[in-house]
Amino acid sequence: MSEPNPAPNNLTPAVLDELRTLVGPHGLIAEQNQLQTYECDGLTNFRTMPGAVVLPRTTAEVADVVSLCAKYAVPFVARGAGTGLSGGSLPTEHCIVIGLSRLNRILSVDLENSRVHVEPGVTNTGVTSAVKAEGYFYAPDPSSQTVCTIGGNLAENAGGAHCLKYGFTTTHVLGCEVVLPSGEVMWFGSEHGVVDTPGYDLAGVFIGSEGTLGVATRAVLRVLRKPEAVQTLLAAFDTTTGAAQTVSDIIASGMLPSAMEMMDRISITAAEAAVHAGYPECTALLLVELDGPLAEVNAQMVQVREFCTKNGAWEQRLAQTDAERALVWKGRKAAFAAMGRVSPNYIVQDGVIPRTALPRVLARMDEMSAETGLRIANVFHAGDGNLHPMVLYDRTIEGEEDRALILSYDILRLCVDAGGSITGEHGVGREKQCVMSYQFHEPDLATMQRVRRAFDPQNIANPEKLFPTPRLCGERRHGAYIPHPVEAAGIAEVF
């Protein structure tokens, strides 16, 4: 399937002037050194200067900007807090970045119906903060939750440690207002938070579409009652196999913990340096959290501890207070960001494997680490098989960044080979689009592309993401990219 080339610069000075009248001088960023701060998100390996950044304050402003983009065929990329790890909000050349950070109001809290109506720039934690005092919480909890925004969570269908029991973002969004790539505004799902609406599940299509189908400007979120009891156990193992077997045993017994996390030695060291959580030093640290009625949690925790002992845990520690539990989680959630303390550079990957493949895949990863001479740190949601291997490297050593990237993609292929997937919750974005064709066959990708084109016939919404293209994946490139003349002319953009 061929697609029109989004590369020409349609963002002319005249269009910029129009843009300025739409969002006002304080809503537009067009100076070079200011724009540079928007050239990447949480993944800094890929950087592109945007043509302009707008910071609208209302849905109407977003719709106006998108309409302008549609009129002049200017690509746009939505951005929340810029914490994404797959380059989802990486700008496209000559694009307009639509920053939703100023759409950050909580519009209403309706606890009788367990729902909260928010704008997309509200942080994930901000939702819980609004309902915490009344004993409620918002369940999806990506590690960057204090920073990342609901709009980004919708785009990536964000998960988190507790999604093992509670499900991903898509389970918790009752409806969302979306500005389509045409500039039209509509609701997917229910504006009033009704649980199921007839017809196609467009909210289901939209959530996780990585900004390629439109821009969310409001969302009605489901919030949950805090469980009666929560218990968090830390168990230290000498082998990852022991920890992995414990995870399998727990699930096989019919229990559904709210979270089961594993950290390896390097991750423990980094998190400990950042947060001083008091983690035991070990090869594999397993964190099991149970929640629910007190009696049930107590009974299940006995069983969990038996499994830990059986599989060789040499230390088991139950968090005694809420503060202790918060500290345990703070360490776990800071683990990626704290890698800066043990390695100058790193790449976080996000593969998924069947839980039962865990020991085998981990063992293979150890071998790959030895073969390449690059350290791999591991933090993962062990309960649902979502791995976050981090390839550590030093950019100043010649060739090491190349090798690290190759290794990180090889790890994804290993996941696919094991019957898994290339992403659990970070999204494909720019980073993983070239391994999409390893997981999917052409007809699958073509079908997805048809869905995309139904929403965005001009291919202006986050155009260079998600799908593999020869422009980004086919050419071997070192240093600055030089497009093939045929591509540059916009003739050959096929996949």
Next chain:
Amino acid sequence: MSTNSNPLPSADAIGLAPQSVLQELVQLGGSTKSAFDAHHAPEMGLMDQCVHCGFCLPACPTYALWNEEMDSPRGRIWMMRKGALGEAPLDANFQLHMDNCLGCMACMTACPSGVQYNKLIEDTRGQVERHTERPPLDRLYRQMLFATFPHKNRLKIMGIPLAIYQRSGLQTLVRASGVLNLLPKRLSAMENLLPVVPLNPFYSLPAEVSAKSHKRGRVGMLSGCVQSAYFSHVNAATARVLAAEGFEVVIPQEQECCGALAMHTGLEESAAAHAKQMIAVFEHAGVDTIVINSAGCGSTMKEYGHLLRDDPTWAARAAAFSARCKDISEILAEHEPVNRRHPLPLRIVYHDACHLRHAQQVFAEPRKVLARIAGLEVVELPDPNLCCGSAGVYNLLHPESAEQLGDIKAEQMLSVNVQAVVSANPGCLLQIMSSLRRRGEAELPAFHMVELVDASIRGLSVEQLLHGKRSLDV
């Protein structure tokens, strides 16, 4: 990055695109293109510790106000990096976003990677001062600030007309008349932030105060500029508490300004001169520890080691000096009290000065010290990490944004329903009171943490503490 003709096989399939890394490497070695000069340029190694995760965004007061990447710590570090790589000039935009930073260091508390933003921003500010222009009025205003604040004797002389202005009823009249609204914003902000000047601004502490109980050490004490001119009662309370707790207190009379103001605004030479004077004075005093009761001064003095790092005669002395500096709450927290603490039944809020909580990571200590006072109920603000907008002279240089932050803080102050506000920094207290007044709310009684300890040791009643005269006896 590899440029050889025999690349690893899978590179083809995945289309590696790490951009401009080679370019970065070339410049790391030579830095010929850097927009910074070689003297204390922000270090690339420190910038590399930033992994761009964004955890600092919600902690940053200017990001909270404007939600713009370039007014976040992550964005500022990115701009510094671009400057260092020669990919962006040090122009008016660069100056604007570095100036906008309050220097509250809340980002350092939030940062999982341990980025030393304090060092980066201070080195960058020096570069901004050397390489960017300021409009004449801005320059003049800054010169005026630097000609007054760091000079305690000038502040004391200014105290006389100020005391008359405040006590003659003129201030009340001026504030009620609305005439202040006609002044440029910066000047009206200055009036709004005036402390209540004491009638005896020329009071100063004696050079030495002997220990009043079994001697536990000999400490030096910083008297400060604003603190000694307008908050002498806080200094007196500090000396009384230290003496009561068994410390011989040395207050070198020749000490001058610590250089905080200069250091936080990029005037490195001036800051260094102040630092050397301070170090020499306290070396001469022969003390184990230097006790500081002002958060901004404390954070500066603890950074002398960094400031003078490549001065061969001073580097080691500065590092040793910095290691001996302690906030008053630190020294009180680490020594078990020898005096009985009398009860003080009072509900207060403890407001963290950023230069204590974030820049010095001192937040448990003042709470520990206050917890020893029976009956004292210490409540927390909803968002204790957020700066009140005072930030040294920030509220005099950037009154609009400082007022917006002050409004947020005032709102939070009112939400906790307390009888008094306690903090370790006079600037914060003035800022908070000014924000309360702007909302038409009554001011709250404001104290330094050490004043409460002092009142508790001396057995003052709540009534005496709230309404009595603040003692200058030591």
